Amino acid sequence: MKNCAENCLAVVTLAMDPDSETKDKIESFCKKRGAVQFEYIIDKNIIAGIIIQIGDKIYDGSVQNRLETMKQSI
């Protein structure tokens, strides 16, 4: 039961408010992966890019994450 609810909710984190075109693209991406509900969070800490979490899976395309990876590889 819990699984079902979690898997239907997509938590989208952005650095700034999305315009309608971007919002459509995000929602179609999430719907393909089974998300039905959407929750938008604005967090300046990710610098830019987007983080989408659907249930267990996380799609991390933020600049902050990229910088972290580079830092660790050096």
Add this chain to the structure above:
Amino acid sequence: MIDVNAIGKGILKKIQGARPEKEERACGKIIASGDGVVHVTGLHDVKYNELLEIKGGYRALALNLEHDSIGAVLFSGDDKVGCGDYVYSTGETVHMRVGEELLGRIVDPLGEPLDGLSEFLTTEYRPVEFPAPSIMDRGKVNTPLQTGILAIDSMIPIGRGQRELIIGDRQTGKTAIAVDTILNQKNENVICIYVSIGQKASSLAKIISTLRNAGAMDYTCVVSSTADDPVPLQYLAPYSGCALAEYFMYQGKDVLIVYDDLSKHAVAYRTMSLLLKRPAGREAYPGDVFYLHSRLLERAAKLSEEKGGGSITAIPIVETLAGDISAYIPTNVISITDGQIYLESELFNSGVRPAVNVGLSVSRVGGSAQRTSIRNISGQLRVNLAQYRELAIFMQFGSDLDAETQKTLSRGAKMTTTLKQRQYLNYSVKDMLVLLTVSQSELVDRIPEKKVESFNEGLLDFIRVNKQDLYTEIDPDQKLSADIKKKILLIAEEYINCSMGVEQGNLPIGVHAEA
């Protein structure tokens, strides 16, 4: 002068080469953390023994898969990780870096170098848990693994593909035997892996410097997890070492792996199990402590010719308390291995080193793991020593005994002295043949007991310097012919005469020389 531009270009290259992270990852959150154990929610698809990554680069092992959370043990970052941190699954069970590159290096159980030298270039990994070779894939153990120690190679021979346990109290020379065996593999085409579990860093440093000075590091890899390492690393160490050994075995090579020691390994596993709240059994060890060691030791085997003919010989070490080999862990490991070398503190303290108790030590592979010549000549050795031990009680009566008993006693004492061997002195097969021939002949009656040790060393030197052609005539894979035996005895007699003066050397047989 530091070239700033070069450094800048280097960093740029590294950034460009940095693989972009997989876009999609499974993610969970830590809900509880403490004592090196974290509880994670989410991550519904995690497998048992899977490696998890926590933000910050720390890794954990998923061991308790519960209904709504996962109990994972941390490999590092015990104090850095906290509630709410994100945990990613790597999708792979824990694996060990393998390759020829690791020979000569000191690594931790996850494959990271510990010796401060260059990073590894190899990207080959093997899973740390791997099924043991099946019954049909195994071959017969018929090649000897020469330890270079006379007492072991003559009476408790080890074959390639065998598991032989070294068991004894603390400070009885267990690690010394293992290290001597590794040193003796120099020209034997055997790859050695020394796994150190929960030992003092200072002891390990000494062992490594011994191996280095003797040139043994060229064919040895040390997998180390010292006493201050987090317990999950100590738990993984023997399995990682075995994964590396399997890499070579499946290539058809012979490998020797030493687990020093499994008692500390069991203690580390107990610590982890208790913290994971698993039920405690006898002596607080978890219920699967037998399986812990059996699955490790079963992976040491000799493969059949169709599978490449490679082998892994395992030498686990177990420490007993007050000589009690009927305690829990010792009995477990004894029932798994193909024999044991039992070291006694009493023998060690009275100067018999290696302190092998010949009566209680056994090798279940036995004769087929010995060179033919040695097998033939050591046939009576055990029996003679057993007889000597029985009569030894009567030694106090000295001259009140008949000549036959006195002879048995004197010969037994001299044989025991011949079996003593100092550390790092490895005998070759031919050296052993000479020593065994001489010490089981009547010549030995001419040598006073106190001079036996120096006589043996001197005799071998004498042959090495003056009589090298003797060795070219000996074929270790054939029974020693009567001719060669006579030759050896003649050379020994010659040496007695010149080393002890003609007078003493010419005492008639049957009269024992005064010490």
